[in-house]
Amino acid sequence: QYEPLLSEKSSESVDVDSSLPDDLTRDELELPSLVEPEVARHYTRLSQMNYGIESGPIPLGSCTMKYNPSFTEDVAAHPGNRVHPLRADEDKQGILHLLYELQETLATIGGMDAVTLQPPAGAAGEFTGIQVAKAYHEANGDDRSEVIVPESAHGTNFASAAMAGYDVVELPSNEEGRVEVDALEAAVSDDTALLMLTNPNTLGLFERDIEAIAEIVHDAGGLLYYDGANLNSLLGKARPGDMGFDIMHFNLHKTFATPHGGGGPGQGPIGVGEDLAPFLPTPQVREAEGGYETYEPTHSIGRVHEFMGNWLVLVKAYAYILRHGDEGLENVSETAVLNANYLASQIEYDVPYGPFHHEFVASANADAGDVAKAMLDHGVHPPTTKWPEIVDEALMTEPTETESKRRLDDLAAAFNAVAAMDEESLAETPTETTARRIDQATAARNPRLSWHALDE
């Protein structure tokens, strides 16, 4: 059943007989030693013990796990990607051209004035955006210490704000699952640097009061930050810039379907309004005589990655956007929203908040974690569980636009089969998976994080 570790298959300790002096070098190096056929079999086997989007749906709310068109991998494999970042501008015109086009395209999609592509992930985008906001306030001689975050926001919003040195002010949701405008009025002050929102929010609900919210924040001298995790539901329909957002990040790997790779890499470009553009990271790209050039914005915060983040993700996202075009992108959001609403209509769990867009949060009639494990036995990946906490035993579900009706029906059948189970049976799941239920407590209590620790 279980594949032995590489180190259990064949480990070799080699003497390091270096041309360097002894005092610089190690005596020996002990690592697995396998021939190529065995390496190939090891990872082939491991892959077979893993579930990806080509195995079936992954309706993880907030994560946007859609089908990743395989041609984008071919584009990423094109030799023209093999360019070193320290080439002179005139020697990397292909790269700069693509960066420029993608900058401009994202600015259009977000309704923003300027975009930096540098942040290597969504959370890095948040951090970058907050640093830009901070630099902007500081440049205005404005000393602000707080970032306001709704309680249902992504954990990264809180963490990024704290990392940038801000105090986090948590904003409760109202009964409808949205930002409570009165509470926001009470929360804003001269200390408010930023309000961070995702829209639709993590319940899938559009913040209908967004214009009032923007006005409140702006009147207090704060800025409005858009978390792009849910942008896929707005394509062709609405733009954060038009709603009053000053800063936003894009999760290219969510909205524009580059594969998640078991956790990454992604890429989290940020877009900003005109006033904030001078503070963006360096380098930016602009048109120049006969081509493109890099430049440093006048008040740049510097860098958030040594180079330009995950270049290949940029390439794939750009290819994805070109492939779809206006009509295709609007179809993405329409179908994502239709699929979520259809799926919700077919399941027997209660969905307390609506009208939702591309995702919904159902409430399990049992422990949501157990429900998820039971769903595994139906050959599907379960939704995000127990979050946002505003819904009891939350099943946060985002089927995405690339699931067919047939798959949605299968998913609904899995939900409903599990809904009919009693708690005892739920607790015994999963039984059809590579591993049965895994003991998390022991893993944390007695952490063994490398093969060295297994010998102990």
Next chain:
Amino acid sequence: QYEPLLSEKSSESVDVDSSLPDDLTRDELELPSLVEPEVARHYTRLSQMNYGIESGPIPLGSCTMKYNPSFTEDVAAHPGNRVHPLRADEDKQGILHLLYELQETLATIGGMDAVTLQPPAGAAGEFTGIQVAKAYHEANGDDRSEVIVPESAHGTNFASAAMAGYDVVELPSNEEGRVEVDALEAAVSDDTALLMLTNPNTLGLFERDIEAIAEIVHDAGGLLYYDGANLNSLLGKARPGDMGFDIMHFNLHKTFATPHGGGGPGQGPIGVGEDLAPFLPTPQVREAEGGYETYEPTHSIGRVHEFMGNWLVLVKAYAYILRHGDEGLENVSETAVLNANYLASQIEYDVPYGPFHHEFVASANADAGDVAKAMLDHGVHPPTTKWPEIVDEALMTEPTETESKRRLDDLAAAFNAVAAMDEESLAETPTETTARRIDQATAARNPRLSWHALDE
């Protein structure tokens, strides 16, 4: 468990509304209609129900299922392969250069004077070689009607000879499992066009009397044909041309590791001695001023494939050969022979004939087909069964050089576990596979060969 057919997932009948006149066109076309994500999942799932060399060993005697270095696929994907065969010679110099180098390299490895790369498979190589021999005899005014084939030869030898219009004379093996020289003397005559041999033969035994055999055949005016299926055991050690063979084919997909692709494509170049070179298929490639050119041999038999067979197999085989070099190729044969001998030494089945080289034929103590099915339950692919018939309930086993000692030990354990089973238990296997034992008789008695037939 079972993946529905594409046609069961979604089938659509479209009206064919062509710009062509109605009397040329069909009214409708009914085929599966799925979006790309579902196509990807369908074939991903099917692949997971299939066992390849990266799943584990495939010790099929005579088939030479070795690890296929993945870099050869990258070479095959290089844009320089996308050349049309009807380009003028000067516009396809890259192709001709490679063809020329491979021709020459194979000639050296086989000890032959000229090589054609055209035959698209081993059996096509046999047929081509026999046609060349026939043309040669005819050109000499020599009317010969028989091809002699040892009883343990590959079925293709018989079939190819018959296809070329020859009567097949079957030659019995002697007690040692080799060609009986006396019987050969008795069999040859003025009618003998060709003796076809593989060496080592299908028992893995080297035909030690090969020189005497060659003399007998040549004295009778016949030609000697080498079936290259077992050439992998002679690399660096012996050459068919040096043994007196006049014609040979190479199974590039066996000896030089291009993947078998579930049955093909392969490629079966043939090598011949000087006298036979004028009869080879057209075109051949030769050096010319500043490059390479194609030409038609003076007495060419014409073509055996519309173009040059399976070009990509040629490219992969050439890359494989260059990667290995002399030393690597000799190591292939040495390790293949060592692995076969080691594996045989570890299993409890009797191996009646020896000394064998890269493959051996064990005798099962039960129905060899049942033994094979039982081995499936150990996660390995079984050997070739019930052939050659000279061994009772044959288990024809060729582990190849790319299996590690650990894998050979696992294989031996599978053999031995099955050897300990009784017939009743054997008959109930396999139970751990995607499908249980499949009813072959029904498949043949009531053939349903397309989804159309399933509706009936």
Next chain:
Amino acid sequence: MPYVTHSDAERSAMLDAVGVSNPDDLFDIPESVRFDGEYEIEARSERATRSTVEGILDESPDLTEFLGGGHYDHYVPSVVDHLSLRSEFLTSYTQYQPEITQGFLQALFEFQSLVVELTGLGIANCSMYDRATALGEAALLADRVRATSGETVLVPDAISDRMRSVLENYTDGPGIAVDTYPTTGGTVDVNALAERIDDDTSMVYAATPNARGLLEPDLDAVGDLTDEHDALFCVGSDAVALAVLEPPESYGADIVVGDAGVLGLPTTYGMGLGLFACREDFLRQVPGRLVGTSEDAAGNRAYTLTLQTREQHIRRERATSNICTNQAWLALRAAIHAAWLGPDGLVDLAEECVAGVRETCERIDALDGFTAPVYDGHHFREALVDTDAPAADVVDHCRHAGLALRTVEDGDTERLAVCVTDTNREQVDALVDALAGYGGAA
């Protein structure tokens, strides 16, 4: 040593187990036939091997091809590569152990089903080497199944030398004669064929699109003629054209051969995927492998190679063919490509093969010094063009613009051939410009 390393300890243990001190001792080869020389091939790293081979391949210039003539280029979607290269498919063997190869068997079954749908015939095998060898096998099948002893196969006079040569090698063994029948106006001359066919005719072959790129208008008449003479009617076509053409079964085809590699296989120096379908009553005479359905011991649907008693490994010299290694992986690729296109996409692709050459001919015909197409009728992908100047000179001229074309001996005339598909259609402008430039220069 790549791919083949045992550690010293493992190697020793293995040598001990077999009782020799050196692997060379295991070789039971008489000294007199030992090879003691060297091939003089230098080993190199994976990286160096790639750069060596790719360097050789790069010696061919990058040209836009309008070549056709039996090998056609269509865009192959990325999923075909990504899925077919999965090692479970790519590195698997023929499905002699169906219990662990259900996936490939199902894909081949689906390929067969695709061919059945396209041809209208009852059965299809799961690949031949290419369209030429498939035609050869058809002739052999006709020879086997035909009641009377007629031994002539009739092919159109315009058949390419390449196709004919392969066919003649196949028919050489049983002594079948290959003879031609006339075409007129570019297509089958039915009256002439009626003159030519007799009870000695075992099979008549006609292709649509034919070697001149024309769709044959009167194949039902050919079907009637073959019926009358108890000859088999073998139609040549391909998997894209058949998506829109009348299914050959409907006008009397007994066998359909052709290229299925127009799906799944881009230009690769002539690699093919032979398509072979025939009437159900020839089932036991079909060459090549067949996948059928059955049940497993648990009662579930299962796929398996079937009717293997036709094949060489069992029937030996009485087999229906000597084929063993086939083109299975390419059949998988064609099946994936077809699934990706769906019926709509397949029809659209076929229509592009009609529209592209039509439009190109119109544009060329408008140029001084060119007549396109030479023959009236409906073309598919390719057509012949008459040139006032020698056709070879026109080819040379276009070559300087980076465009590869070819000439064809059409009867006594050397003509230009032009092939247009989805992958070079955007370059038709360049072609027309180059031809116009030649007209001006001439």
Next chain:
Amino acid sequence: MPYVTHSDAERSAMLDAVGVSNPDDLFDIPESVRFDGEYEIEARSERATRSTVEGILDESPDLTEFLGGGHYDHYVPSVVDHLSLRSEFLTSYTQYQPEITQGFLQALFEFQSLVVELTGLGIANCSMYDRATALGEAALLADRVRATSGETVLVPDAISDRMRSVLENYTDGPGIAVDTYPTTGGTVDVNALAERIDDDTSMVYAATPNARGLLEPDLDAVGDLTDEHDALFCVGSDAVALAVLEPPESYGADIVVGDAGVLGLPTTYGMGLGLFACREDFLRQVPGRLVGTSEDAAGNRAYTLTLQTREQHIRRERATSNICTNQAWLALRAAIHAAWLGPDGLVDLAEECVAGVRETCERIDALDGFTAPVYDGHHFREALVDTDAPAADVVDHCRHAGLALRTVEDGDTERLAVCVTDTNREQVDALVDALAGYGGAA
């Protein structure tokens, strides 16, 4: 519409089920913020998209690069692509459901083990974005774990502006100062550092190889200094260099950061794979994800993400880092590359990084007008070169020979930097020729 097609019938059924007539009706967006414009992006086919994007990329010339400076090129064997691109890996999510993601978890566990072996430290996480952000996270960790309130991070004066800028963004929030300490003769000036370090120092960073390509000879002295001042010692290195270098733990490193993307990742415009290892007692302060072992309900070994209470999705503003999406797939690739090399291959690759730059410097030094390396000592992959002519002119000259080099501000001097690895070593001849030619021309 690519990837998103429902048939009309399915779409109708779905709309009926949700009770609207058009998907647009499901959008609960006030009219005032509706976007009624167009992006003006034209959709195109898969084929056209490929040719558009590849056409843009092809606008960069094909150059032989000797650039280095934080992004290094090694040959990545083919198996890395073939295995890592398997869709089960490539398209999977973070392993929040470990029961169906054992394969990726095991690969990440093996990656962590590799880093532990290379660094000698007790724990390693399963990736950071790149070496610069890993350094930033190290500074934050030092700030969290340090008993006293010292708030200065010391970095060498030769650190690149890029690394320093990223670090400063990370340290900005908690108000940690970033200050430099001197290098002399190209490497850490231990005496000067001893002067500079004080109890306000929370962390000292030193890299080996350092920004000038030199291997630091006295890191044990740095380890002693940090010990004395209760500062953390953070060593920068990479996964290839560490194969031969003394494990940092042995001379007192508390944290090792650097690039593991030197394995598995070729030149890709600066994509990185941040390596992060530290002492076991910092376990609960580690940023990023950790994979550990446990057992499943059947008692079998199983892998799982663990200690997630450190992470942002649980701990929110008190998390050890804001990182969520990481570089998992690149860690998989690095692990495959390392497994393919084995210990022998990894050591050989590292030795080539020593020999290549050494030999190149010797050859350049022999040319008139060049001194190489500028600093005595042992180099790894790259070195600085002094030029009689302005370094920028030399770079321009080489560029005309198709060779890309760069200049470095080294103190007050602009110098040439040269990076040699396995992938450009064969082109060192061309480099030396170009430099010799410049000497001649100058």
